[in-house]
Amino acid sequence: xxxxxxxxxxxxxxxxxxxxxxxxxxxxxxxxxxxxxxxxxxxxxxxxxxxxxxxxxxxxxxxxxxxxxxxxxxxxxxxxxxxxxxxxxxxxxxxxxxxxxxxxxxxxxxxxxxxxxxxxxxxxxxxxxxxxxxxxxxxxxxxxxxxxxxxxxxxxxxxxxxxxxxxxxxxxxxxxxxxxxxxxxxxxxxxxxxxxxxxxxxxxxxxxxxxxxxxxxxxxxxxxxxxxxxxxxxxxxxxxxxxxxxxxxxxxxxxxxxxxxxxxxxxxxxxxxxxxxxxxxxxxxxxxxx
Amino acid sequence: xxxxxxxxxxxxxxxxxxxxxxxxxxxxxxxxxxxxxxxxxxxxxxxxxxxxxxxxxxxxxxxxxxxxxxxxxxxxxxxxxxxxxxxxxxxxxxxxxxxxxxxxxxxxxxxxxxxxxxxxxxxxxxxxxxxxxxxxxxxxxxxxxxxxxxxxxxxxxxxxxxxxxxxxxxxxxxxxxxxxxxxxxxxxx
Numbered sequence: 093x094x095x096x097x098x099x100x101x102x103x104x105x106x107x108x109x110x111x112x113x114x115x116x117x118x119x120x121x122x123x124x125x126x127x128x129x130x131x132x133x134x135x136x137x138x139x140x141x142x143x144x145x146x147x148x149x150x151x152x153x154x155x156x157x158x159x160x161x162x163x164x165x166x167x168x169x170x171x172x173x174x175x176x177x178x179x180x181x182x183x184x185x186x187x188x189x190x191x192x193x194x195x196x197x198x199x200x201x202x203x204x205x206x207x208x209x210x211x212x213x214x215x216x217x218x219x220x221x222x223x224x225x226x227x228x229x230x231x232x233x234x235x236x237x238x239x240x241x242x243x244x245x246x247x248x249x250x251x252x253x254x255x256x257x258x259x260x261x262x263x264x265x266x267x268x269x270x271x272x273x274x275x276x277x278x279x280x281x282x283x284x285x286x287x288x289x290x291x292x293x294x295x296x297x298x299x300x301x302x303x304x305x306x307x308x309x310x311x312x313x314x315x316x317x318x319x320x321x322x323x324x325x326x327x328x329x330x331x332x333x334x335x336x337x338x339x340x341x342x343x344x345x346x347x348x349x350x351x352x353x354x355x356x357x358x359x360x361x362x363x364x365x366x367x368x369x370x371x372x373x374x375x376x377x378x379x380x381x382x
Numbered sequence: 383x384x385x386x387x388x389x390x391x392x393x394x395x396x397x398x399x400x401x402x403x404x405x406x407x408x409x410x411x412x413x414x415x416x417x418x419x420x421x422x423x424x425x426x427x428x429x430x431x432x433x434x435x436x437x438x439x440x441x442x443x444x445x446x447x448x449x450x451x452x453x454x455x456x457x458x459x460x461x462x463x464x465x466x467x468x469x470x471x472x473x474x475x476x477x478x479x480x481x482x483x484x485x486x487x488x489x490x491x492x493x494x495x496x497x498x499x500x501x502x503x504x505x506x507x508x509x510x511x512x513x514x515x516x517x518x519x520x521x522x523x524x525x526x527x528x529x530x531x532x533x534x535x536x537x538x539x540x541x542x543x544x545x546x547x548x549x550x551x552x553x554x555x556x557x558x559x560x561x562x563x564x565x566x567x568x569x570x571x
Contacts, residue, residue, distance in 0.1 A: 102531075115553060132528050135420070135509040136506060140411050152403060157396060
């Protein structure tokens, strides 16, 4: 049943005048047109009752899009990607054993101890601690990559493919854990260096963290074609070889001047991005062969 | 808790949310019915059908783009459906046979006496007849502006016409209405 009388949007005549002015009417025109426009409110439209609206809804409801619970869950998860990534990362933390956390922290502590014992005060004295950090930083990356992706050789990819978090999301989540933990260790290292009176905290931190990013990116990219052990070893080995050549030959370019410290990190991030983008296309290579 | 916007409700409807559909329909049922009722000259069954068709289009077409203003999009569909109806052969036939609107216009044209005039005015018939006499392009903008309370920009988005065209159509529309609804002044001038 319909109730009469719909609402009239203009409570005061002044509102009508404002509306007329807005559309370009002069004050004289407004005065001329206002009586006629005020009469528009005489014609009221019927209002639908709540029962009418319910009836309409009953007719419309069958037309609503229907999604399966699984699809609905995927849609909801896509709407909260960051939250989902972090919650996946939280669930993946259990994959990393206590040994990984302790060994990583120990390596960082050793690096910090070496730097502090050498008492860094000058550019020349920076050489040894910098070398230690350049070796220890990527070592964390090597360990992290080996531990985070050790399941790939265990033929569990098929299982991962049918799970709601895609392999890409799992990879990202594990990278968040490894890199997040390494960043945390880096902050702790910088605090230690700062407390120990080291003069070049930022330079030392970059010396430690940038190669770590490079080796992680390289290992992940190589892992698309090689086993994870081979990829991580090759990436870390290449970095060690690079350092050895730089130290033995004493080439200035290979020794990475402070200005070039960020270069390995940038290359590492680029490699990480390429690896993540290529992952979907290369997925078939990772499937177990029967 | 903050009330969800039309756009948020529509996004939820596209995902199959029945509660969002109920909220959206409850919010727009009455205004949409009022709009179509006035657009089709006070034919209630027809306007009810058009409301239902409009909302069915909203659900079936699934062409809504997230973030797009919902209200102009909804009224664009409603306006197009009303236009389609009037263009159809059936509409022409119906109008030819027994047209209430025609009867109203005759009533308006036949110079009623004071009593009849008062009665007609009381029921809004005169306004209804005046609006029915406006060409469709002017009637649409007048109804959207003065009954639905749309801004000029919203009208432009609804009808896909420039802002200047909206203003000129409104100007022509209200001047014609004034001539029809205020015959005393018209006579003086």
